[in-house]
Amino acid sequence: MDSATEGAGSETTGKSRHAALDALMCAAQNGDRRAYQALLKEVAVRMRRLVSARAPWLGHADVEDIVQDVLLSLHTARATWDPQRPFMPWIAAIARNRLADHARRYARRQAFDQAANDLAEVFSSTPGQTHAERVVNLMSVRRAMNELTEGERRAFELVRLREMSLAEAADAGKTTVGAMKVAVHRATRKLKRAINRDGTEIE
Amino acid sequence: MNTEELIDTLARDAGPVRPLPTPARRVLGWLFVALGFAAAMVWAIGPRPDLAERLTEARFLFEQGAALATAAAAAMAALALTLPDAARFWRWLPVIPGAAWLGTLGLGCLRDWAQMGPAGLRLTPDPECFAYIALIGSLPLLVLVLMLRRGAALRPSWTLALAALAAAAVGNFALRLFHTQDAALMVLVWQVGAVLLIAGVAALCGRSVLRWPGVPT
Numbered sequence: 001m002d003s004a005t006e007g008a009g010s011e012t013t014g015k016s017r018h019a020a021l022d023a024l025m026c027a028a029q030n031g032d033r034r035a036y037q038a039l040l041k042e043v044a045v046r047m048r049r050l051v052s053a054r055a056p057w058l059g060h061a062d063v064e065d066i067v068q069d070v071l072l073s074l075h076t077a078r079a080t081w082d083p084q085r086p087f088m089p090w091i092a093a094i095a096r097n098r099l100a101d102h103a104r105r106y107a108r109r110q111a112f113d114q115a116a117n118d119l120a121e122v123f124s125s126t127p128g129q130t131h132a133e134r135v136v137n138l139m140s141v142r143r144a145m146n147e148l149t150e151g152e153r154r155a156f157e158l159v160r161l162r163e164m165s166l167a168e169a170a171d172a173g174k175t176t177v178g179a180m181k182v183a184v185h186r187a188t189r190k191l192k193r194a195i196n197r198d199g200t201e202i203e
Numbered sequence: 204m205n206t207e208e209l210i211d212t213l214a215r216d217a218g219p220v221r222p223l224p225t226p227a228r229r230v231l232g233w234l235f236v237a238l239g240f241a242a243a244m245v246w247a248i249g250p251r252p253d254l255a256e257r258l259t260e261a262r263f264l265f266e267q268g269a270a271l272a273t274a275a276a277a278a279m280a281a282l283a284l285t286l287p288d289a290a291r292f293w294r295w296l297p298v299i300p301g302a303a304w305l306g307t308l309g310l311g312c313l314r315d316w317a318q319m320g321p322a323g324l325r326l327t328p329d330p331e332c333f334a335y336i337a338l339i340g341s342l343p344l345l346v347l348v349l350m351l352r353r354g355a356a357l358r359p360s361w362t363l364a365l366a367a368l369a370a371a372a373v374g375n376f377a378l379r380l381f382h383t384q385d386a387a388l389m390v391l392v393w394q395v396g397a398v399l400l401i402a403g404v405a406a407l408c409g410r411s412v413l414r415w416p417g418v419p420t
Contacts (some may be wrong), residue, residue, distance in 0.1 A: 033218030077355035
């Protein structure tokens with residue numbers, strides 16, 4: 001499974017990268033420890049990036065706690081993966097579930113739900129099996145972020161990511177509550193369009 | 204333990220695993236065990252004296268068929284919910300056979316009323332129904348929980364409620380083969396009521412019975 005192991009580490013396009021992860025998981029189920037190790041490392045990197053970006057108030061230990069939790073869950077549930085199906089929706093569902101549990105534990109549900117939604121960005125997956133084929137392109141999200149005006153990006157960050165109330169955000173951004181509300185709404189709509197055409201990923 | 208060490212440990216300990224068979228195949232295995240146990244219980248307690256006659260009645264057969272279909276659908280839904288990438292609609296699978304079951308008993312109530320008047324809808328306490336359903340459903344539930352624990356505890360409350368619904372429906376299916384009680388209202392209230400109560404209690408226990416190992420709830 002050396003080729004699969006190398007495949008996951010190299011810079012490849014989204015689809016072939018997903019195929020490489022499928023191959024790694026398939027090999028892991030067959031007992032290939034190197035492939036399994038490479039797969040776990042890849043998932044750990046993605047989860048760490050996701051959690052750190054979306055829950056910046058968490059310390060390093062807390063982030064690692066969540067990453068390890070997802071890895072343990074993957075390990076426990078690895079017999080439930082069907083090699084005929086893609087790996088991404090499977091691990092995204094597990095990660096979403098573990099994030100939701102952590103959110104309950106930390107009573108920071110809002111922010112973690114955002115992180116769970118942002119799995120689209122990290123794992124390029126869709127929430128349910130019915131949408132499994134509709135792979136979201138990370139580049140489109142980045143492009144959408146660039147398309148936001150400075151005000152919209154700022155508003156989205158304050159209200160959605162830092163969980164400020166509209167009044168607090170308006171205060172911080174030196175603008176009015178109404179303007180803040182409109183900016184958040186516009187930013188959300190733009191991102192929504194970019195991430196998922198039917199708009200299930202954000203909001 | 205840091206994450207790198209954890210990855211090394213997990214990778215070192217990981218042997219080959221066989222992907223779980225499909226929920227449909229697993230349900231067949233479960234039904235084999237559950238119905239075998241139910242048959243043994245019916246044999247041990249003694250079938251009702253008029254069983255041969257009942258087995259020629261379309262209404263009795265339909266009610267029993269709907270109960271069994273509800274059990275199979277609920278078990279399949281529970282097993283599917285332990286697969287991370289399974290669609291969410293699985294949890295609603297027992298709705299159709301369940302509605303048929305409730306519907307046929309509801310119609311039975313109307314028929315009893317039409318035939319016997321108010322006497323046909325008399326409701327008297329029948330506590331042993333609950334005990335028998337719980338007793339006969341116990342082993343099927345235990346087996347199903349063991350099967351579910353091989354999956355992922357993503358939706359523990361739903362999963363355990365569906366599992367308990369499946370096991371209790373098998374219990375009710377067996378009960379009617381030895382318990383001489385066919386008044387539709389009595390069956391609906393005491394027997395189906397017991398099945399739903401057991402499923403409801405199971406929903407509350409879901410998180411403690413089905414959980415990710417090593418993760419505090």
